Amino acid sequence: MSWKRFPLPEFDYRPLKGLSYAAPPPISRDEAVQRAAAAAGGDSAAVGAVAVEPDPALLERLDFRGDFQTMVLCALPGPGAHLLGRSNAWFNQRAFILADNSADAEPIYTWRTPRPMNTRFGPEQGVRLEQSHVYLLSGRIVADYTRGNRVMVDNDWTAGEGGAGFRVIAACNEGDDNFHDSCFMFSWQG
Secondary structure, three states: OOOOOOOOEHHHEOEEEEEOOOOOOOOHHHHHHHHHHHOOOOOHHOEEEEEEEOOOOHHHHHOOOOOOOOEEEEEEEOOOEEEEHHHHHHHOEEEEOOOOOOOOOOEEEEOOOOOOOOOEOOOOOOOOOOOOOOEEEEEEOOEEEEEEEEEEOOOOOOOOOOOEEEEEEEEOOOOOOOOOOEEEEEEEEO
16 A cells, blocks of 8 residues: 655646756846736736845845845735645755845745755645735754855746646756756736
């Protein structure tokens, strides 16, 4: 009889192995605000994930450190999008999902993997976002702080079966081209 002591949610991480890393070029915080407003106003060209310059005071307050401190603006077509997190990593992962990129921004969600090699990252079925945009920080838990992951955006990903969306993927080991340590899938009906 086959069984699992700790049942894990399904996550096909194999397509995220062996990818070539290309750091997404960041836009300014002002450009990010304009892009989020355009997406919420119906501009489909503004919808998607893009790297943005993070507020240094916010990174310090969240104790988010390391060489890779990439913040991602996730501009959505409006409220009601679905966010699902998954992970396949030897090191525990943490994610901050924030409403804005300012020194005093409080996380809407702070997710962490429950243990190494567990695919659950955040609620098992994901969450419905009431915001038209969020900012995302992805990192590896190291002692009492978070070290930033190498992040890539995949605006060509589709949610399947008439759905639309994009994803943000991350690798926590420098030099490792497996971007399944953290995966954030944003989707909505297309």
